Amino acid sequence: MVDYDFLLQELKRILKEKQLKFTRQRELILKALYDNPGHFSPEEIHRLVQQTAPDAKVGIATVYRTLALLEEEGLADSLSFGKEGKRYEIGLKKHHDHLICTRCGKIIEFVDEVIEERQEAVGRRFDFTITDHTMKIIGICKECREAEEKNSQQDKKQETL
Secondary structure, eight states: OOOOOHHHHHHHHHHHTTTOOOHHHHHHHHHHHHHSSBBBBBBHHHHHHEEEHHGGOOOOHHHHHHHHHHTTSEEEEEEGGGGGGEEEESSSSOOOOEETTTTOOEEEEEEOHHHHHHHHHHHHTTTOOOOOOOOOEEEOOOOHHHHHHHHHHHHHHHHHH
């Protein structure tokens, strides 16, 4: 994973370039993403910042604006969940794809070289230069399937009583 000091210096450079102020609030949002591996909604990031720095007075609007800036500049990546909004993770990580459970929202990151090679072959077939891609595979995780099976078996037992 990319070094936090590098990310912080990149944020400072970007803000200076855009003639925006470097603030503790922006740094805390970046740090929350960096320190917490996973994929978080803006509200969850806001809670993480509140927990680590309750005196910082970071508003939810600041979180949304900062996440938009971080994503625009490649320091954060997001996955869109339609009506449920986006979930964010730190950017500049090694490329990976996602499995997303529709029941519990769990996100599993994976890398599969066969998939990567196949995508390149598709690009070549259509004379298309791939510069980036995002893959999310939607389904139901093992834990949710097992819970559903257990509930179904319990329902059947109740029916026989």
